[in-house]
Amino acid sequence: xxxxxxxxxxxxxxxxxxxxxxxxxxxxxxxxxxxxxxxxxxxxxxxxxxxxxxxxxxxxxxxxxxxxxxxxxxxxxxxxxxxxxxxxxxxxxxxxxxxxxxxxxxxxxxxxxxxxxxxxxxxxxxxxxxxxxxxxxxxxxxxxxxxxxxxxxxxxxxxxxxxxxxxxxxxxxxxxxxxxxxxxxxxxxxxxxxxxxxxxxxxxxxxxxxxxxxxxxxxxxxxxxxxxxxxxxxxxxxxxxxxxxxxxxxxxxxxxxxxxxxxxxxxxxxxxxxxxxxxxxxxxxxxxxxxxxxxxxxxxxxxxxxxxxxxxxxxxxxxxxxxxxxxxxxxxxxxxxxxxxxxxxxxxxxxxxxxxxxxxxxxxxxxxxxxxxxxxxxxxxxxxxxxxxxxxxxxxxxxxxxxxxxxxxxxxxxxxxxxxxxxxxxxxxxxxxxxxxxxxxxxxxxxxxxxxxxxxxxxxxxxxxxxxxxxxxxxxxxxxxxxxxxxxxxxxxxxxxxxxxxxxxxxxx
Amino acid sequence: xxxxxxxxxxxxxxxxxxxxxxxxxxxxxxxxxxxxxxxxxxxxxxxxxxxxxxxxxxxxxxxxxxxxxxxxxxxxxxxxxxxxxxxxxxxxxxxxxxxxxxxxxxxxxxxxxxxxxxxxxxxxxxxxxxxxxxxxxxxxxxxxxxxxxxxxxxxxxxxxxxxxxxxxxxxxxxxxxxxxxxxxxxxxxxxxxxxxxxxxxxxxxxxxxxxxxxxxxxxxxxxxxxxxxxxxxxxxxxxxxxxxxxxxxxxxxxxxxxxxxxxxxxxxxxxxxxxxxxxxxxxxxxxxxxxxxxxxxxxxxxxxxxxxxxxxxxxxxxxxxxxxxxxxxxxxxxxxxxxxxxxxxxxxxxxxxxxxxxxxxxxxxxxxxxxxxxxxxxxxxxxx
Numbered sequence: 016x017x018x019x020x021x022x023x024x025x026x027x028x029x030x031x032x033x034x035x036x037x038x039x040x041x042x043x044x045x046x047x048x049x050x051x052x053x054x055x056x057x058x059x060x061x062x063x064x065x066x067x068x069x070x071x072x073x074x075x076x077x078x079x080x081x082x083x084x085x086x087x088x089x090x091x092x093x094x095x096x097x098x099x100x101x102x103x104x105x106x107x108x109x110x111x112x113x114x115x116x117x118x119x120x121x122x123x124x125x126x127x128x129x130x131x132x133x134x135x136x137x138x139x140x141x142x143x144x145x146x147x148x149x150x151x152x153x154x155x156x157x158x159x160x161x162x163x164x165x166x167x168x169x170x171x172x173x174x175x176x177x178x179x180x181x182x183x184x185x186x187x188x189x190x191x192x193x194x195x196x197x198x199x200x201x202x203x204x205x206x207x208x209x210x211x212x213x214x215x216x217x218x219x220x221x222x223x224x225x226x227x228x229x230x231x232x233x234x235x236x237x238x239x240x241x242x243x244x245x246x247x248x249x250x251x252x253x254x255x256x257x258x259x260x261x262x263x264x265x266x267x268x269x270x271x272x273x274x275x276x277x278x279x280x281x282x283x284x285x286x287x288x289x290x291x292x293x294x295x296x297x298x299x300x301x302x303x304x305x306x307x308x309x310x311x312x313x314x315x316x317x318x319x320x321x322x323x324x325x326x327x328x329x330x331x332x333x334x335x336x337x338x339x340x341x342x343x344x345x346x347x348x349x350x351x352x353x354x355x356x357x358x359x360x361x362x363x364x365x366x367x368x369x370x371x372x373x374x375x376x377x378x379x380x381x382x383x384x385x386x387x388x389x390x391x392x393x394x395x396x397x398x399x400x401x402x403x404x405x406x407x408x409x410x411x412x413x414x415x416x417x418x419x420x421x422x423x424x425x426x427x428x429x430x431x432x433x434x435x436x437x438x439x440x441x442x443x444x445x446x447x448x449x450x451x452x453x454x455x456x457x458x459x460x461x462x463x464x465x466x467x468x469x470x471x472x473x474x475x476x477x478x479x480x481x482x483x484x485x486x487x488x489x490x491x492x493x494x495x496x497x498x499x500x501x502x503x504x505x506x507x508x509x510x511x512x513x514x515x516x517x518x519x520x521x522x523x524x
Numbered sequence: 525x526x527x528x529x530x531x532x533x534x535x536x537x538x539x540x541x542x543x544x545x546x547x548x549x550x551x552x553x554x555x556x557x558x559x560x561x562x563x564x565x566x567x568x569x570x571x572x573x574x575x576x577x578x579x580x581x582x583x584x585x586x587x588x589x590x591x592x593x594x595x596x597x598x599x600x601x602x603x604x605x606x607x608x609x610x611x612x613x614x615x616x617x618x619x620x621x622x623x624x625x626x627x628x629x630x631x632x633x634x635x636x637x638x639x640x641x642x643x644x645x646x647x648x649x650x651x652x653x654x655x656x657x658x659x660x661x662x663x664x665x666x667x668x669x670x671x672x673x674x675x676x677x678x679x680x681x682x683x684x685x686x687x688x689x690x691x692x693x694x695x696x697x698x699x700x701x702x703x704x705x706x707x708x709x710x711x712x713x714x715x716x717x718x719x720x721x722x723x724x725x726x727x728x729x730x731x732x733x734x735x736x737x738x739x740x741x742x743x744x745x746x747x748x749x750x751x752x753x754x755x756x757x758x759x760x761x762x763x764x765x766x767x768x769x770x771x772x773x774x775x776x777x778x779x780x781x782x783x784x785x786x787x788x789x790x791x792x793x794x795x796x797x798x799x800x801x802x803x804x805x806x807x808x809x810x811x812x813x814x815x816x817x818x819x820x821x822x823x824x825x826x827x828x829x830x831x832x833x834x835x836x837x838x839x840x841x842x843x844x845x846x847x848x849x850x851x852x853x854x855x856x857x858x859x860x861x862x863x864x865x866x867x868x869x870x871x872x873x874x875x876x877x878x879x880x881x882x883x884x885x886x887x888x889x890x891x892x893x894x895x896x897x898x899x900x901x902x903x904x905x906x907x908x
Contacts (some may be wrong), residue, residue, distance in 0.1 A: 076906070079631055086584065087627035090591055094609060094620055097598070101610025102687050106680070108602025109862045116599035117873055119592030124880045127584035128887045134906045135581055140890045148887075179863070183677035183688070184602075186863040354683070361681035390683055479680075482610030483687040488696065492617055499621070503628055506639035513637035520905065 024478050026489040027099045033493065034091045035463070036456060037500045041085030041507075043455050046160055046207055047214020047249075048078045049153035053146075054241055060146040065522040070234055073519035074218065075149075077511060079134060084507050088500065099489065101482035103470050110176050110187045111166055114194075118162035125155030160210075161203050168199035171462070172267040173471050178383055180363050180376060185474070198263045202462075205256040208249045209458060212418055213451040215246025219425060220448040221515055223441040231518050232435065240429050247422035254415055258319065264465075265320030265328070268472060270397070271465035273331045274404040276316055279305050281330035281338070287315030288409065293402055299331050299394075331401070335394055346394050353389025356382035387469065390479045399467040407457040407464070414454035421447055526871040534867040535857040536839060538600040541874055543834030545593040546664070547827040550713060552586035553660075554819075555579045557714075557721030557745075559626075559653030562646070565725075565737045570898055572646070573634070573907065578728045578896045579721065580630040580908045585884070587623065599870050603675065603860035604845055607689040611673050612663065612697025619659050626652035630908045654714070661713030663697075665706030667837040668760060668782065670846035672699075675853045692849045705763065708756040715749035716803075720826065723810045723819035730895035735814060746807045760833075761786075766846035768856050775843050775854045785836035792832045792839075799828030 052075050059067035093115060097104050104111075129151035136145040175192030176185045187193065219242045222235035265272045272278075277293050278285060291309030314324040321328070327341050337345030355378065362375035391397055425444060428434040434441070468476040526534065558579035566572040598605040609616050625648035632638045633645035672693040680686050693699050700706050722742035726735055765781020768774070778784070786793040806822025809815040838844035843854035861867065894900065901907045 072905075079906070080635070083628045083631035086587060087624040090587065090623055090627070091620055093591060093594055094616060097594075097605045097609025098613055098616055099610070101606040101689050102680075104598065104606035104610070105603055105688055108598060108605060109866050112595070112599030112602050112605070112862065113866060113870055113873075116592070116595035116870065119588065119595040120873060120876055120880060123588040123591060124585075124884065127588040128884050130584060131581045132887050132891060135891060135904070137904075137906070139894050144890065182863075183680050187866045187869070190865075190869045357681050357683060361678065364678055364681070390686065479686045481687065482606075482613070483690040484610070484613055484696070488613060492613075495621065499624060502640070503624075506628070506632055509637045509639050510632060510635045513635070 021478070023484065023486045023489060024481055026486055026493060027481050028477060030099060030489055030493045030496065031092075031095055032463070033496055033500070034088060034095060035459065037504070038085065038088040038092055039456055039459055040452065040504065041081050041088065042160070043210035043213040043452075044081050044217055045078070045085050045156050046210035047212070047245075048074060048081070048217065049149075049156050050211065051214060051218055051242060051245060052078055053149040053153045054245070056146050056149040060142055065524075066233065066237070069519045069522040070237055072522070073234070074238070075133065076514055080507060080510050080514065082130065084503055087503065091496070099482055099484070100470070100480050103475065103480035106184045106475055106480075107173075107471055109184055110169060110173075110193060113187070113190070114162045114166040114169075118159050122155050122159035122162060125151050126159065129155065157207055160207055164203045164206055165194055165196075165199045167462075168196055168202045169193055170469075170471055171202075171466055172196055172198040172263070173474060178386070180360055180379060183360070183364070185471075197259075198267065201256055201259040201263050205253060205260045205458075208253040208256060209415075209455055211249035212246055212253055213455050215242040215249065215422070216418070216444065216447040216451040218242035219246065220445040223444045224515070225518065226435045227438065227441050234519050236429070236434070239425065239434065243422055243426040243429050247419070247426055250415070250419045250422050254419065257412070257415065261319050262322070268466055269329050270331065270334050271399065271404070272320060273329060273334060274399045274401045274465050275408040275461060276328075277305055277401060277405040278316070278328065278330040279332050281328050281333040281341075283317070283327045284314045284325045285316040285320075285328040286311035286313050287319060290409070290413075293405055297401070299335050299398060331398060335398070346388075346397055349385040349388040350391055350394075352382040352385035353387060353391070355389075356386045357389040384473065387471065387474045387476050387479070390476050391468065392478075396468050396476075399465050404461055404465040407460040411454045411457040411461065414450055418447065418451065418454075526868045529868075529871075531861075531864040531867070532858065534864060534871060535861045537871060538596075538861065538867055539838040539844070539857050540835065541877075542593070542597055542600060543831050543838075544827075545589065545596055546834050547830035549586070549589045549593050549660075550716070550830045551720065551823050551826045552582070552589050553657050553713070553717035554720035554724045554823075555583050555586045556653040556657050557717030557719065558724060559649040559721070561718055561721050561725070561738070561741055563650065564741055565734065570901070571734060573901050574729060574731060574734065574896055574898055575725065576630065576633070576649070577901055577908050578725055581891065583626065583630055587627065590623070600862055600867060601855070601857065601860045602862060603689070604855055607673055607675060607855060608663075608671075608845065610689060611691030612666075612671065612700065613691070614695065615659055615663055615697035615700060619656055619663075622652040622655045626656075633908060653717070657714040657717040658710040659701075661710035662700050662706040664713075664834075665703065665709040666700050667834075667844055667846075668763070668765070669700075669703050669705050670766065670848035670854070671697075672849040673847050673853065674849050675847070675855070705756065705759045708752050708759060712749060712752035712756050715745050715752055716826065718745040719749050719807060720819065720822060723806060723822050726810055726814060727816045727819045728892060728896055730897040730900075739811060739814060742807070743811050746811060766843035766851065766854055768841040768843055768858075770841055773856070773858070775846070775851050775856070777851070781842065782836050785840045785842060788840050789835070792835050795828050796832035799825045799830075799832065801825065802828065
């Protein structure tokens with residue numbers, strides 16, 4: 016009998032992670048810069064000022080260079096669900112396919128139609144239609160984020176569906192529940208506003224470089240003012256929506272929440288780790304301390320998770336061993352329930368007599384909520400990578416607060432019109448560009464590594480989601496993607512840097 | 525409104541949407557066709573620039589049509605998505621790679637400091653123009669010729685090996701290229717994309733000497749297209765097809781199945797014949813009259829004929845994705861589809877499509893009011 020190849024799962028995950036990480040280098044800038052360009056374009060439209068025309072064109076050009084490669088990496092992600100996650104595509108395609116299709120029909124067409132007008136409409140369409148096209152591009156790209164995040168949120172918190180044993184898949188029962196799931200709402204708001212933060216730093220950092228070089232001073236100050244206002248508002252909203260996201264995680268993915276906080280033994284009134292270092296090699300149920308050192312905010316984790324300072328927050332050990340007092344089932348039992356559900360499904364599908372079928376179905380329904388656990392080979396596989404999740408989460412949050420402060424300072428001096436003399440702050444704001452990228456990618460690491468082993472929370476683990484391929488096939492495509500994306504990234508950065516050095520072109524008409 | 529339809533009617537409706545998106549995509553491959561024509565038409569840097577800027581402004585739309593085609597297929601017939609993409613891995617991967625290199629090439633080709641050099645990006649565009657239409661044609665060819673795969677939903681209950689769809693051929697899709705029917709369709713799509721590309725150039729470019737050369741290429745491509753297309757149609761209409769028994773859903777081979785489908789659905793046959801006639805009119809107007817209207821005839825004709833070819837693959841009790849490994853594992857619009865609820869919800873979403881087409885048409889018309897010319901490109905710092 017064939018046995019399951021675990022390295023296939025790992026390579027398929029690696030390939031998906033690679034494409035997602037590369038894709039996410041380009042997407043946040045698209046999401047945010049599209050709006051910044053639209054703001055500038057609108058000011059040009061209202062004032063007719065050639066300075067604003069040249070400002071708009073400069074950022075639009077950078078937008079275009081970044082956009083192309085975002086599209087290139089994006090197409091792979093959609094099709095990889097089919098190519099590398101074939102079983103997943105069938106088992107949840109009835110729900111998951113819908114937002115993907117809607118993304119195409121509702122968002123991508125707006126984006127791709129009006130982007131051509133935006134770039135090539137300067138002398139071809141009316142000024143108003145041209146300006147509106149910039150807005151359509153921004154709205155289209157942000158709408159596409161909405162639909163793909165609805166899809167992602169549903170994987171983390173599968174609502175509005177039921178398993179149909181006859182077709183052997185989950186089927187949608189309520190479209191609105193899928194779209195308006197709180198997980199989806201928070202995820203969307205957190206993702207787009209954090210992307211606006213990144214784009215704002217991109218504009219501020221590039222402009223700061225011009226200020227430091229003493230070039231294009233007026234252009235740089237104009238750009239910074241727009242981006243600082245947009246960035247400060249967005250960074251505050253990012254913190255707010257991040258709090259909402261963490262609350263969601265605590266309700267629906269307690270294991271991820273425990274990993275984010277490095278919490279092994281749950282208790283009432285859990286402190287939040289502000290800064291901390293995990294004990295290396297710490298495993299569940301061992302006697303090591305959780306942290307080498309930790310700076311804590313009293314009871315804050317309980318407040319974050321359940322809006323109650325004395326609430327019980329389960330730790331990894333509670334989720335593995337079970338906790339009777341707080342009605343947390345032991346992992347062993349869940350694995351057993353899962354195996355029972357899987358066996359009942361087999362009985363249901365092979366039974367010849369209707370009474371047997373009915374009994375099997377009852378057994379299946381009773382145990383379905385733990386269905387995915389039946390595929391787990393051991394307890395270890397139910398726990399995500401704790402250090403990666405913990406550090407990613409804490410660095411992301413720390414950077415988030417730093418961003419708010421830097422935006423506030425930049426806006427303050429920008430309004431006082433003394434920013435060009437604050438060299439240290441200008442240099443710091445250039446440094447914010449890579450930090451914003453890092454924090455944005457870390458956010459996805461928290462979301463995706465933290466939910467392992469699940470593709471669909473509790474219902475389908477990665478090992479039951481793959482395609483039937485040889486590991487070597489996936490290895491080959493992995494390396495081809497890695498090489499190709501890296502080459503294209505180098506090309507993109509070189510072109511971007513060159514365009515930035517050229518600076519904005521003076522407009523004469 | 526859609527709630528009153530039966531599950532089967534919804535499945536048929538969605539097969540029509542998929543067919544429509546597929547046919548629109550083939551129309552949009554004029555971008556790919558144009559990419560392969562550039563090296564044969566342009567004699568210098570400026571001419572290349574004019575040609576690339578003509579089709580280049582539409583590349584993203586073609587790309588989006590492909591992505592939407594994929595997304596809609598996923599939402600409506602997920603078993604196809606999981607079986608074909610996960611199985612015919614290499615065919616789809618090569619197609620995807622060709623689109624990755626296309627997406628950046630327009631934007632990067634003439635930019636200073638672009639790392640790989642203009643020639644490389646031009647080559648990328650050629651590769652995409654060559655491989656994507658041929659391989660997508662070959663992949664659609666398997667809708668009629670079948671592939672070696674198995675589908676067993678009970679496999680989900682095998683904890684150690686739960687994958688439902690399996691490809692039984694070691695080449696993971698590449699074997700499809702060796703089938704003469706698939707290959708004929710692939711080459712027909714490829715040559716058609718070149719015909720459409722040439723007709724689009726004639727419509728969009730303001731340059732007499734270039735148009736002369738385009739017409740010359742158009743005549744050659746049209747001849748090749750007709751040969752491959754007629755070969756495919758002849759093979760298709762005479763071959764055995766994969767029919768579905770309406771009572772027990774069993775799949776069996778039926779002589780002249782696709783010919784019968786045309787006869788049983790005369791409206792589809794009429795659409796097909798009208799489509800072919802329109803394509804021929806378009807070719808005639810382009811090749812002999814240099815008419816800017818030629819692309820409209822050929823474009824409408826392309827959509828009509830491809831649409832009807834898709835329809836006879838899935839409607840009238842036909843298995844649209846046949847398995848030659850075990851004919852009973854073949855995918856039909858009934859066994860591969862989404863639930864009635866999802867198809868109903870998505871049908872409401874599909875009502876947006878006419879609006880999408882409307883604004884695309886409006887934006888397109890506004891942009892194309894002014895043709896692309898050497899002078900136009902020189903003054904434009906956004907040009908590719």
